[in-house]
Amino acid sequence: MSDEPTNKRNTRKRKKSFLKNARKYGKKGYYGRGSELDADTxxxxxxxxxxxxxxxxxxxERSIFADNVFEQTVSKEVECSCNQVGCRVVETLLPFSNDDTLRKFMEAFSSDLRRLCGDRFASHVLEALVVQACTRSFTSSDExxxxxxxxxxxxxxFLLNNLEDYVWDTYGxxxxxxxxxxxxxxxxxxxxNEGRVKVEENQDIPEEYVGIVKEYGERIIVWPQFNELCSSELTSCLLQVLLKCLKKTDKKLLKKYLKKLLDEIFAPNAEENTGAGTSLSxxxxxxxVLMLLETTVQIAPPKTFTQIYAKCFKGNLPKLSKTRNTNFAVQKLIQYCTEKVEFEAMFDELSDHFAEIIEAGHTGVILAxxxxxxxxxxxxGSFVQNLMKxxxxxxxEERQTNFIVSLSRFCKYGPDQPSNENLQKEKLNLHGTLILQALLDFNKPIKIVNGILGMEQTQLKDLFCNTMGSHIVDxxxxxxxxxxxxxEKLVRKMMGAYREMASLKYGSRSFEAIWNAAALKAKLQIMDELCYKDGAWSNSECGKIIAAKVNLALYKRNKEEWKNSLNKVDKSALFADILK
Known part of the structure; x- marks a missing residue:
């Protein structure tokens, strides 16, 4: 009897791709789920x-390909769309088809809408048709x-008139x-957005479209089952979309929704929280309901945002931040806060709990x-101080030089911290590196600047050549x-490391950022460094690109001509900025 595998996750079989499954079933004589296609089709x-x-x-070329494919589906539009494989092909290629093809599909689907809206395959094609019809109604010629x-x-x-049937149906x-x-x-x-024609952001929405969205909103808000809509994942997602649409079309009706949600769903009969330890909403x-709350936080006007914060979050932020399911709502609350006084109250509530939040693995709250x-x-200043602590x-104070690497990893400094020898290839923490980038944009980033400049050159070079660390330089x-x-100090500090940086994928990004910030005198020093045994780095894939960008060949041939060409580039860039 064999031993049970100790780690089921590692032994789990990978899910087969759609095409592999389709080929396998085709060999067995099964031609897709849904409507049966003939073997050749x-x-x-x-x-x-x-x-x-x-x-x-x-x-x-892709559009011609799509048109050729759709020539084979003429008069079989519905039949192909109701088959699993046919549906995938049609749905994928419709965005690249011409207007005539779309019309044929629209006419075919219009004749049997009730059945097709609930079909597990054709419904996807109908969605693709709606996307194209709406988008092209903004962008196509008048006819x-x-x-x-x-x-x-x-x-x-049609869906509005049959809303009771389709709102609970997965496909509808x-x-x-x-x-x-x-x-x-x-x-x-x-x-x-693939295949979707871009519509101007401030494009006027036709009155007919606005009227339809309003009618959906007015009908749903008076439903006797409104509370059930909020507590089902399928219908909660629909409400979230509706709220976002009302923000663009009817702010008055949106306010009614937000008031109803706050009073009846999020905080029924609740007085505003006054301190820590209050019961959870x-x-x-x-x-x-939590997903719906996150959406309302994103779209709520300032007054309603304050009410949501006071009734649902205030006094419970540390607890919510340390809980897996609720920390995302805290992130949204912080991200969409626009009042400085309000944010400061949130910050003060969380300031003594950074270590616990990090230990829980919810570093997104710290990033927010x-x-x-x-x-x-x-x-x-308080943020930097709390994070360092x-x-x-x-x-x-000497430990502060370890802050940059510790934050990049988002782990405490101590004897258990990994060695820095493999920092270049190490998988750093995304939130940690993004926080470092934000800290460099603070009004007084001196501690972060000193932390970077205080690192050993080898360590700093490895950080700058790391996939995530390379963005810190920008x-x-x-x-x-x-x-x-x-x-200037950073440019000087990296002298001697530029050849290696220029030859590496992510290091070359960092090299380019530093190069663009360097003064002419420093650029000449960098060029002298690059010229020494240039074959060792300039023949790599990234090295060739950097060599071309800094015009290494011209520098080696004629330094004065290179300087003149550099001045011309600098002047043209200056005028480009002025003319923006």
Whole structure:
């Protein structure tokens, strides 16, 4: 009998990719879930996905490819969309199709909307159609614009008229959200903008679209099941989208929503908290409600924001910051705070708990504090002092030189701290390095500047050649409150390390940042250093780029000509700044 594996996470099989599964089932004679496709069409779609994943030379080539594929789906638009593999192909290529193709799909879907809105595959294609119709109703020519606008309104109104059926349905709910988001052109997160034509940020939203969004808002707020909508993850997400849309279309109705949520959901019958130790708001006891609370914090006007802070957060910030599920809400609260006095109260409540929050692993709260200290120019000195203390780098004074590396790792200084020998390849803490960048933008960053300049050159070089550490240099050389002399000191300190930095991927980023900040005299010294055994670094991939940027070949051939060319570049950059 074999022993049980000690770590199931490490032995778990990786999930097979969509294409691998599709090929496997095709060999067994199963041609996708949903509607059955014939074997030739199924294999054709698999080849299409393989070709798409290989990429295209340009957008025009990709659009031609999409149009060729859609020639094969004419009169079979719904059939292909109801199949698992066909749906994936159609959904992926629709953003790159021409207007005629979109019209064919829209006409085909319009004939059987009730069934297709709830179909597990076709609903995704319908979402893609809504995205394209709404976007192109803002950007297309007059003739096409009216057609796309009509389709967008038709789908949105159909779902509105059948809201009771679709709001609780997984697929229908997602289409409702897509309609709302795209009627007002809410920006999408991450890579979801692929294939989406960019609409001007201040583009006027058609009155018809505004009216539809308002009607959704007016209907949902009076639902008898409103409380249930808040406590279900599916419907909570819909409410979050609706609130963001109302912020763009109807601030008066938005205020009604925020008041209802605060009085009935987040803090029912609660008086404003007056001190620490108060009981937690019900909002923190349910994940869907908590998600809704985070969204309201982001979009609430100042007066409502203050009420949310007082009734839901005040007196409980340390506890919420140390709890896994609720620390993100604290981050949002701090990030979206606009009143200096209010932020200072939040800071004071958390100031003695930095070490506990870091120990809990919720360093995002500390990052949010750092960024808001910078934005509101408040509590900056106290923040640095508390952070140094929490990382055991405050006293004695000589320990302060360890603060930069300790913060980059976000771990306490002590005998258990890792060696600095492999700092270049070490995975540093993202929040720690971002905080360092924020600290360099504080009004008085002297402790951070001295900490960087006090490090050994080898250690500093390794930090600057690290994937995350390389961004610290940008903040140092561009910081408005980092003095010119401090920049010059850094340029001098790194003399002797520039060849190695220039040859490395992340080091070359740091090299370029320092180079751009260096005076002419320092640049000449750097060039002399680069010329010595230049073959050792300039033949690397990154080295070639740096050699071209600093014009190494010209410098070696004629220093005076190189200086003149540098002056021309500096003057053109100066005039470019003036003409902005």
């Amino acid at each position: 199924y294999q054709y779609f698999i080849r299409i996905m393989e070709t798409y994943r290989e990429g295209f030379a340009n957008d025009e 096409s614009k009216s057609y796309f606008k009509e389709f967008s309104a038709k789908i949105s109104k 709910n997602h289409i409702v959200r897509t309609c709302l988001e795209n009627l007002v052109q809410l920006p999408k997160e991450g890579n979801k 019900p909002a923190f006891l349910s994940k869907p 504090l750092a960024q808001t200290c910078k934005r509101l120019c408040a509590k900056q 929490s990382l055991n780098c405050s006293e004695p 903040s140092y050389v561009k910081g408005a409150f980092v003095g010119e002399k401090s920049r």
